[in-house]
Amino acid sequence: MPYQASPARYDSMTYRRIGRSGLLLPAISLGLWYNFGGVDPLENARAMLRRAFDLGVTHFDLANNYGPPPGSAETTFGQIFAQDFKPYRDELVISNKAGYLMWPGPYGEWGSRKYLVASIDQSLKRMGLDYVDIFYSHRPDPNTPLEETMGALDYIVRSGRALYVGISTYSAEQTRQAALILRQLGTPCLIHQPRYNMFDRWIEGGLLDALREEGIGCISFSPLDQGILTDKYLREIPDDSRAAKLDNQFHWGDKVTPERVDQVRQLNAIAQARGQSLAQMAIAWVLRHPGMTSALIGASKVGQIEEAVAALDSLDFSEAELAQIDAITA
Numbered sequence: 174m175p176y177q178a179s180p181a182r183y184d185s186m187t188y189r190r191i192g193r194s195g196l197l198l199p200a201i202s203l204g205l206w207y208n209f210g211g212v213d214p215l216e217n218a219r220a221m222l223r224r225a226f227d228l229g230v231t232h233f234d235l236a237n238n239y240g241p242p243p244g245s246a247e248t249t250f251g252q253i254f255a256q257d258f259k260p261y262r263d264e265l266v267i268s269n270k271a272g273y274l275m276w277p278g279p280y281g282e283w284g285s286r287k288y289l290v291a292s293i294d295q296s297l298k299r300m301g302l303d304y305v306d307i308f309y310s311h312r313p314d315p316n317t318p319l320e321e322t323m324g325a326l327d328y329i330v331r332s333g334r335a336l337y338v339g340i341s342t343y344s345a346e347q348t349r350q351a352a353l354i355l356r357q358l359g360t361p362c363l364i365h366q367p368r369y370n371m372f373d374r375w376i377e378g379g380l381l382d383a384l385r386e387e388g389i390g391c392i393s394f395s396p397l398d399q400g401i402l403t404d405k406y407l408r409e410i411p412d413d414s415r416a417a418k419l420d421n422q423f424h425w426g427d428k429v430t431p432e433r434v435d436q437v438r439q440l441n442a443i444a445q446a447r448g449q450s451l452a453q454m455a456i457a458w459v460l461r462h463p464g465m466t467s468a469l470i471g472a473s474k475v476g477q478i479e480e481a482v483a484a485l486d487s488l489d490f491s492e493a494e495l496a497q498i499d500a501i502t503a
């Protein structure tokens with residue numbers, strides 16, 4: 174059956190402006206880090222992308238290395254894009270990144286102009302796109318001058334490969350420096366993509382202030398701490414969960430420990446009292462900052478996307494709820 178997007182797709186999603194730019198993002202965005210690789214069922218990936226778009230999720234986030242194997246999420250996306258989404262290209266914001274290891278040798282990772290330009294060309298080919306909307310430097314490179322990395326981002330925009338540029342996981346100080354260089358080059362830094370959730374609050378220590386002052390938007394990845402901030406691990410580790418997959422012991426040291434599960438149980442009680450699921454409360458909590466453009470979720474099932482979007486029905490927190498959450502996660 175050819176895909177026809179729902180005529181109601183813009184009826185309930187909220188869109189937030191990215192910093193001081195002309196571009197808006199849906200409050201919920203979908204990332205293709207997991208569950209869209211060559212090892213994953215194509216039809217599930219297709220169903221998730223279709224359902225997301227039908228709910229007004231106009232932003233899909235990719236990177237060169239998403240899979241597994243690396244690159245295969247882009248290939249999956251390209252296949253589905255060609256069959257389902259081509260007529261909707263101008264309704265979509267598609268992002269991509271480069272920074273992590275993609276090919277052997279000295280030019281296959283980090284932040285050189287050599288790597289970034291080659292990577293975006295490879296990515297565009299795999300996705301079957303002429304351009305991406307946002308291209309990110311995926312991580313700061315301690316050994317390449319920031320001027321070179323930012324100069325490459327500027328070139329990628331000027332050469333028509335991307336419309337906007339962003340940075341990911343840069344510190345507050347690196348962000349201010351990158352923003353200055355990009356401003357001087359005439360290609361402003363649109364957005365920062367940091368990790369942020371109730372258990373990882375590093376951006377509160379200066380990055381959010383820097384973004385506000387520089388007029389840069391913010392899209393937080395792993396708002397659910399890769400699934401830990403949901404009710405799924407309260408009883409056991411389900412076989413089909415991310416934590417159960419042997420080749421994936423979670424990134425950034427996240428672990429389903431008894432102490433963590435105990436915290437999650439307490440958070441779950443607050444969510445229930447608010448009349449929402451813990452996943453929904455975790456998303457609302459990230460979106461409570463006025464400068465937060467979007468919560469960048471992942472999903473393995475259509476129902477998870479529906480649950481995330483329904484979080485937007487209840488975004489407000491009382492001071493007492495926020496204090497309770499702080500006390501549990503401190």
Ligand SMILES: NC(=O)c1ccc[n+]([C@@H]2O[C@H](COP(=O)([O-])OP(=O)(O)OC[C@H]3O[C@@H](n4cnc5c(N)ncnc54)[C@H](OP(=O)(O)O)[C@@H]3O)[C@@H](O)[C@H]2O)c1
Pocket residue numbers: 203204205206207208234235311341342366393394395396397398399400401403404405413414415416452469470471472473474476477478480481
């Ligand atoms: N810039 C960077 O360095 C960087 C790094 C990481 C990620 N990202 C981006 O951020 C995106 C999201 O990251 P993430 O996948 O870690 O986000 P997340 O939203 O914190 O975790 C998503 C995972 O949580 C589980 N989940 C989601 N909804 C659920 C629900 N309602 N109930 C129970 N479990 C649920 C699913 O895992 P199960 O398989 O267990 O069902 C899902 O795949 C990525 O796709 C990528 O685009 C960027």
